[in-house]
Amino acid sequence: MSKETKKKLTLFALTWPIFIELLLHMLMGNADTLMLSQYSDQSVAAVGVSNQLLSLVIVMFGFISTGTAVLIAQNIGAKKNSTAKEVAVVSIALNLIFGLALSLLVFFFYKPILGIMDLPSELYEEAGIYLKIVGGFAFIQAIIMTIGAIVRSYGFTKDIMYITIGMNIINVIGNYLFIFGPFGIPVLGVEGVAISTTVSRFIGLIAAIIILFKRVPGKFPFQMLWRIPKAHIQNLLRIGxxxxxxxxxxxxxxxxxxxxxxxxxxxxxxxxxxxxxxxxxxxxxxxxxxxxxxxxxxxxxxxxxxxxxxxxxxxxxxxxxxxxxxxxxxxxxxxxxxxxxxxxxxxxxxxxxxxxxxxxxxxxxxxxxxxxxxxxxxxxxxxxxxxxxxxxxxxxxxxxxxxxxxxxxxxxxxxxxxxxxxxxxxxxxxxxxxxxxxxxxxxxxxxx
Structure with missing residues (x-):
């Protein structure tokens, strides 16, 4: 590794942005619930149950991004930059496909999914709205997680921290607008919170894509998607x-x-x-x-x-x-x-x-x-x-x-x-x- 790379890869330089990012996830991950508590206890319960189900979906997205982080870090260390980029392209493609499949599953089958939870009837409608909107666009989170793993593996942990901060700010502003309805904005409650969450993730995805192309030098071999190397898929699955x-x-x-x-x-x-x-x-x-x-x-x-x-x-x-x-x-x-x-x-x-x-x-x-x-x-x-x-x-x-x-x-x-x-x-x-x-x-x- 070069001196520049070693400087970037000190434990402290990598860790403090990751810590802040994790802290934000902890403090802001329940922002929907906290702000909805000012609107309706029933809405809080509905969103809480929906997020419990969606957390399992996020875990499923994690297995590709986990393999991505390990493989790219190893290939960068081996100075195999072209291979690292190949792994990045394959990872994004796989999690996009996987994310779309799970998103469609949640979108079309949210009713039977909620039925398994044996929800009280008064929670069913709001939980369904939240699950349909946030779950239907869950593939956005899948791509963000994958790009985040790629960028972190190159040592740029601060960039992902900034994206997380921005997403959280946008989400809180959106929640405020749709829950409290200032400036004549309609009060949408759970539906508004779901829209706010999805929009903040979409903007975060755009920022993540920009950071990816800015921080990782050279072109990505997207043409290889027509002939994806089996070895990369096998290694991703072996770890993930x-x-x-x-x-x-x-x-x-x-x-x-x-x-x-x-x-x-x-x-x-x-x-x-x-x-x-x-x-x-x-x-x-x-x-x-x-x-x-x-x-x-x-x-x-x-x-x-x-x-x-x-x-x-x-x-x-x-x-x-x-x-x-x-x-x-x-x-x-x-x-x-x-x-x-x-x-x-x-x-x-x-x-x-x-x-x-x-x-x-x-x-x-x-x-x-x-x-x-x-x-x-x-x-x-x-x-x-x-x-x-x-x-x-x-x-x-x-x-x-x-x-x-x-x-x-x-x-x-x-x-x-x-x-x-x-x-x-x-x-x-x-x-x-x-x-x-x-x-x-x-x-x-x-x-x-």
Whole structure:
């Protein structure tokens, strides 16, 4: 790699824009819900259910963009710029096709999809409107995610951050106009929010395309779409499908655990939501470091800098653990005040405070997984984290949540202990894999 490239690929330079982007997604991702709360509680519930369904669609888009990020980073590191562009073109085409297929599915079959959720009749119409509009144009998000993965792999994480900021500002302005109806603009409620979300994404897509052609030098070989190399598709699927399987498995296991928590009552469910709202902020640092590490390790693997890649993974892990530990301590000190933002129920605040204290142990374990799984993925070792993840999620987290939380009546504290056991077991196994360098033999699959 050139000195210029190395300068761009310092962990801090890559990570802070990713952190801000993730923070914006966390704070603004529920902007529709927050602003609709001033309009109608019923509308909030309808949009909430629709977004829960659409989040599964977004996960499905992620498997192509995940493979894209790894393959392009490796090829850039190997100085195979033409191959990197080929992968970019194939990725955009595949996610466009996949995105259109899922969008049409949601658009035409939103009624039976909502029927599966057994919605109350009063929510059905508004949920259907939101799902039809936002889901029908979901392919826009698929392309944005893919272009974002491409641009980040070249080291330009700030550009994607700026696009995210712009999309959020446009979305909030649109929400305000259609919810509160200033200047004589008609109040459209849920329909207006759906339109605002879709328009902001469309403008974001235009900006992403401009950034793509501006930041990546040379022409893209779009003519190759008539004869797409099978090797690129195979490599994208080899990385993306297992990664998507891991995400789907995690979401499914969390749904089962939520079902267990529901046995404990509404107060327990509410406590879980509030605590996770607080701890999500703690996770952002680890997530940003993990994504930055994936880009750097991918470049190093492509450049055959295997020892540097090994050291980079461990150094990033140390930083993530230290940050997670001290952030969790800070959250614990101010836990009652943080939870007080959401509720005045003292029982919820008391239980939630104990759970946040347990995050001092939980979050460093989670950092192990976020950083090392991304590092292993960047090296092409994608199956091992999936196998271990599924084994631990369904062999430790789910059964232990029931045994401790329900059978031994430890409630949410028992569930959180199960989370700790799951994260640390997986984390230790990931560390052993990284230190044993079992990933070295996987690198040959993607970069010759």
């Amino acid at each position: 499908v297992p990664s998507a399987g891991e995400n789907l498995s995690y979401n499914a296991s969390q749904m089962v655990i939520t079902f267990f928590i529901a046995m404990l009552g509404t107060e327990a469910l509410t406590s879980k939501v509030y605590v996770q709202n607080v701890t999500m902020f703690l996770m952002l640092f680890g997530m940003a470091i993990a994504q930055g590490t994936q880009i750097i390790v991918g470049h190093m693997i492509g450049g055959k800098e295997l020892e540097q890649a090994y050291k980079r993974g461990l150094d990033s892990l140390r930083k993530a653990i230290i940050i997670a530990f001290f952030m969790a301590i800070a959250a614990s000190i101010f836990s009652k005040g943080l939870l007080g933002i959401f509720t005045t129920n003292q029982d919820i605040i008391q239980t939630g405070s104990i759970l946040i204290i347990l995050s001092i142990i939980l979050e460093p374990g989670r950092a192990f997984n976020m950083v090392l799984i991304n590092a292993l993925r960047a090296a092409g070792d994608v199956k091992f984290p999936v196998y271990i993840g599924i084994m631990s999620m369904w062999g430790v987290s789910v059964p232990l949540s029931y045994i401790l939380g329900i059978y031994f009546e430890m409630g949410l504290i028992g569930v959180w202990i199960a989370f700790i056991a799951d994260e640390w077991l997986r984390g230790i196994l990931m560390l052993r894999r990284w230190k044993a360098r079992g990933w070295l033999e996987k690198t040959r699959f993607f970069v010759a």
